[in-house]
Amino acid sequence: MKLQAQLLDITYKIIENTAIIYLYCLSDRGKNIIAKVDSFKPYFYVIPQEKESDLLDRLKAFKVIRDEKTIKITKVEEIRRDNQKVYKVFTNIPSNIPILKDEVKIWPEVKGKREFDIAFTRRYLIDNDIEPLSWIQIIGIEEETTCNEDIFLHVKEITKVKSKDELSFNMLAFDLEVLDEKIIMASFYSKDFRKVLCIKDFPTKQKYVKVVNNEKELLEKLVEIIVSRKVNVLLGYNTDRFDFEIIKERAEKLGVTLNLGVDGSKLFFVKRGLSHSARINGRINIDLYAFVENLIQQELKAETLSLNSVANELIGEKKYDIDWDEMESSWKKEQNLATLSKYCLKDSELTYKLGEKLVPVVFSLSVLIGQIPFEVSRERYSQVVEQILIKHSHIKKTLIPNRPSKDEILKRRGNSYAGAFVLEPKGGIYKNLAMLDYRSLYPSIIVSHNISPETLNCDCCEPKDEIMGNYFCKLKKGFIPEVLEKIMKERFTLKSKLKKLKSGSQEYQDMYTRQVALKYVLNATYGYLAYSGARWYCNECASAITGLGRKYITETIEAARKTGLNVVYSDTDSVLLQGENIHERAQDFLIKTNKKLPKFMEIEIEDFYQSGVFTSTSKGVGIKKRYALLSENGELRIKGLERVRRDWCALAKDLQEQVIKLVLTDQNDAAVKLVQETVDALKKKEIALKKLQIYTKLKKTIDKYEIMTPHVQAAKRAIERGLEIKVGQTIRYVITEGEGRISDKAEIIKFATNYDSEYYIENQILPAALRILRVLGYSEDDFLMKGKQTSLSKFAG
């Protein structure tokens, strides 16, 4: 039988002491294909010493007994890698590899061991050059299967085929509502499907609501929905750390079998760091929170990664605003269940829409680095970079470096080097601004200067053109610059093709997400070289990259000053320029600068800003990385300020944002007046407690806290008064009137009847407002003089 399909997922099982790889695919006719491969064998490399005499024979004959099982080397091949002889040592099952490598590494004839920790299914994909989600042709013998709609194949041969149109995957988002550690509702959202399962009956006209008898039935229905809808991509938000944990726990307790796999297999968990991720054979389980946290966060303005703020920023939609305490009591009183079900469905809807936006990016990363979407969607930047380097290392037939040992990692963490250049701004308000930045500064430096672990202080060149005490080979192209240059060139080609395509088309979409995937790898490579856990770690490389970065940016600053422009600020790869006729002058400066730069390097205009505020300390020293800019089309860009942090009360955050807006639009007096009014209102106790609450999460039981922070103290007192507070609950507290430390005065909002004006004025309102107003010459005293306007009037006008 011959067919064409897209690979979605891969696992392996041990059957009769043989490793069988299962490829879960989707055929061009929309059928689930399970293809079995039994011909691929696990292996690792042994590097022999110069004098090795009979190592080959010793390896071939080697066996060891573990847990009454004989572990054997089944085959040894002699091959060449990196201009040396190495032995490719095979065994029958993957778990033998770590045992075998530990046995042979102490032999005197063995110099080293390599590639013993490349995951088995990953190894299969790399060695056979199979990219997930790309089209493959499978030739095999059909086997009988218990799941009648699937095709079960024993693989003879797999080849790549030219890309066809992408299949449309069945994507489904789900969300749970949990109360007292029980699942009370579950919602599902797909293109043409929405459903809310609820364990309590309530009158509703909504067709999507399905009342179930109990939690057990809810879980059974959940399984049924995923299986019967033939879900290929299962989406959720924070499902690794929350929803699946609950599902597992409750299913065990209630005796529900979670046979969710396309082959009817049970859901299982794989350890990734400290959290466990649910694996469902043949279906792609994506936790969008993990993906956002690891890869998307950097480019978001949102400083919290809640579904609400991420969805708001990426798809322009928000959750329904509900009060969770109210919701809890209405659930118990069986009121307002329709509202709760609407809320629950909305979460799934937002997750689904976020998925529509982010899953294509996950998929293009998958294709680019050759790893399944399950893995890619949970990886950090460093892992993404490492995986693409592993892929290219295999293509180039070079040995992949080993992971560092624990000791080595600790040693590396002690290494330090000078970072990026940040120009200290002068606190104040600025107008007529242009932000210029280097296009991919660090990647372009790596390529232009051939920075790589193997080109570092090479033997073939004269040690000249030193950067931070080191030099890089001028004759042979380094591994990392070679990979990055390919990526930069491909991205450049894609971007120019994109300009000619219609932005709505599928082709445009595919190319666009591909270039986004390439961008991630480009931007993360510098950080990877400095990452202590990296296989291709190179502290000297990282140091050279930032050294050159400082050189380029400081030269740019000098050049800008020479043309008479004021350089207000500069951080790493950008300069904020100020002056009359800023548009023309920035453009001129850009052209002049680019002429002098080496190949691959380029400076661009990021945006023009009508005004900006840079903050300063009480002593008048400008603060780096804390500022706000107002673009010419009215967009506010706030960096590093308190506005969105949840350990600040709403009153302080709102006030800060209003103050920023006012001072950036020439309304300083109104800003000052607003702050004074807020202070006065606080003193007169006119502010609602709701605006003064501070949110902090209780992560463990009270007695486990060593440091009694305000939220812990507030929770403790509330429990003493009989309130039930569970681990994981967000404590909403207010600082009330009284004596002692701040934590002594912290009370849960329910028990707070008053507030400490002094605390809110001095620790919340004034710090937030003065962060901005200090640059205009104001200090605490200006707002603390009771009722006296004299000190303020000196700045008026």
Next chain:
DNA sequence: CTTGACCGGGG
């Protein structure tokens, strides 16, 4: 200044 504890998202 360094060290260690805590936290993220979810309900």
Next chain:
DNA sequence: GTGTACGGTCAAG
């Protein structure tokens, strides 16, 4: 199990 998270922030020492 072809293993063992991570980076930022803040209070205490």
